[in-house]
Amino acid sequence: MDVYSKETFELIQSERDTARKRHILTAIEMELKRIIPTTTIPGHHCTYPRLDKIQDRETLDRIEYLLHTRSYLLNQMFLCNQAEKERFKQINELLLGLTRQMYAHTANASSG
Numbered sequence: 001m002d003v004y005s006k007e008t009f010e011l012i013q014s015e016r017d018t019a020r021k022r023h024i025l026t027a028i029e030m031e032l033k034r035i036i037p038t039t040t041i042p043g044h045h046c047t048y049p050r051l052d053k054i055q056d057r058e059t060l061d062r063i064e065y066l067l068h069t070r071s072y073l074l075n076q077m078f079l080c081n082q083a084e085k086e087r088f089k090q091i092n093e094l095l096l097g098l099t100r101q102m103y104a105h106t107a108n109a110s111s112g
Contacts, residue, residue, distance in 0.1 A: 001027045003066065012073050021077050028070050035059055 001024070002008060008024065015021055037054065038047040054060055080088070 003028050003031050003069070004062070009069065012069070012076060018077060021073060025070065025073050025077070028066050028073070032063065032066050032070075035062060 003024075012021065012024060015024075037050045039050050039053075040047050051060075051063070054063075
């Protein structure tokens with residue numbers, strides 16, 4: 001997948017399938033990992049990005065483009081419609097009710 005292509009960005013805008021968007025997100029993140037230099041601190045197993053090691057403007061522009069595209073894609077993935085909002089509200093109310101029941105049960109158990 002060419003993460004820099006106009007078609008990829010148009011696909012992000014039109015795609016409704018979250019799994020497909022997740023696939024695009026993975027491709028973008030893999031490309032970011034490929035072009036950003038990293039370093040490892042001695043004694044640690046983690047690598048850290050080193051943007052200060054990038055010398056050419058083209059690579060910095062690519063990173064900026066990918067980060068903006070990634071941000072836009074994540075925003076698109078977490079948009080929800082009215083039905084999803086209503087479901088979220090119902091789940092929150094259920095969880096609040098269960099929390100109150102557990103609190104009451106715990107309060108009764110400790111006072112008795």
